[in-house]
Amino acid sequence: MGPVCFAQPQTKTSTSFQQSSLLRNASQTLDGVKFSKSGRKPMSDPLFQDVIRKRRSVRKFEPGRSVDRKVLERIVDCGRWAPSGANVQCFDFIVVDDPILRDKVMEVFLRQAQRLVDHAKGFPAVKKTYLANTVAIVIVLGDPRWKVCFPQPTTEGWEKEYLENNEVIYQNSIGAAIQNIQLGVAAENLTSAWLSGGGEDITNKELSGLLGYPDWMKAYGTIPIGYPAATQNRRYRRPLEQALHWNGFQPTQYRTHEQVDFYESSLRPFAMYRDEETMETWNDRQEKLGDWEAAFTTGTPNPDGQLENSADFSAPRTTGRATKRRLKD
Incomplete structure (x- = not known):
């Protein structure tokens, strides 16, 4: 995978977090698909289905909480196992768990939220002050150099066909990593949200200057992680x-x-x-x-x-x- 980068030395945590039974069970079957005793059909995993259904986008977290880095590593490792085009793994993960740096990231997104209000009228924008109560923020970066590994056009007139599809492969690969991380968060009985504003040019440049990555890489996903301040019920789903x-x-x-x-x-x-x-x-x-x-x-x-x-x-x-x-x- 792209490396997991912890942006500052770890602060001392006040609580320990027990590894979920889901991840323990999953680690026992990483080397192969779990099959029924007959050996013919994969067994259904209702526990995994439950994790999918309990994932929530939460924007209100309990203040003053912390989580061990081992938990954060397990969460980000879920992103590492996401599928990607040509197995290029065109993503890197920056984990911000230092409170001072976290607040600086929050300030970047407060400015981004205000630009959304000013220049994208009609969208129900949400202020990002809740980031102050996160235990960590995961920034998922996309590295566009790896697009060269996807199918390249060799015949005149086919450039649009393949180059546009390369962009689809690239962004889908990053999206799969982001989704895996969010499921990893849910499996640890934590909650998260997916902020896409880091992909905007101005916001990405600010994050790049703050976190030190090249500004030609892009923060496609910003995932605040924390303990929910209240029980979050399911949101609307189409039938x-x-x-x-x-x-x-x-x-x-x-x-x-x-x-x-x-x-x-x-x-x-x-x-x-x-x-x-x-x-x-x-x-x-x-x-x-x-x-x-x-x-x-x-x-x-x-x-x-x-x-x-x-x-x-x-x-x-x-x-x-x-x-x-x-x-x-």
Whole structure:
């Protein structure tokens, strides 16, 4: 893997943290896939399924807590085991567990949050002061030099095809590492969030100057880790029967442009922050969803099965209320 870099000497921790049974069990089967006694089918691992479901994006942590570096190493090692294109492992991990440096990282993200408010109107931005209560912050860096190891075009006219796909491979590899780290956090009974603002040019340059990495590398993921200040319930998830397509894309499960616009203009802050897994349990769902209730709570958001030809959202949309408000401002 790219090295795990602890940004400052470790401060003395006041509490010890017991390794989770999940990671102990996983370490016993690292050399091969766990199979049933018949040797034919892999055994289901309900414990792993539970870890996936208990992962939360948390932005309020208990102050004054600490965690042993061995725990942080186990968490980051989950990122090391993520798949990557051509096995290049195009990521490095900086772990900030020094309180003084952590606060400096927090200041970088406070400035980033203010820029978001100033220049990206309509997005439900969140102040980053909660970073002060983290036990550590993991910065996941992407190293673009490794793209050369992905398929390169050798025939004129194929440059766009392969170079664009190389970018997809690169970013997916980094995203897999970030997700693995978040699952590692959940397995240790801690919580985290995924801040993507470090990938913005101004923010990345500030982080580079603070943490010492080359500014042509990029902080694609910033993961604050801590103990949750309160129990975090599950957030909204689409119905499985809407997202899952068997043996081909089902047009009745397609979400239309108008549905995307309605979510952007009316639902986004509620879907992002309400502690309910399904909109069916919202007491005000009729008020919030109106005629769109079936589209967000059933498996057939598009019952007539008509697909739209174009999906170019690079230009500002005009049908959503929030979008219209931004254009007016």
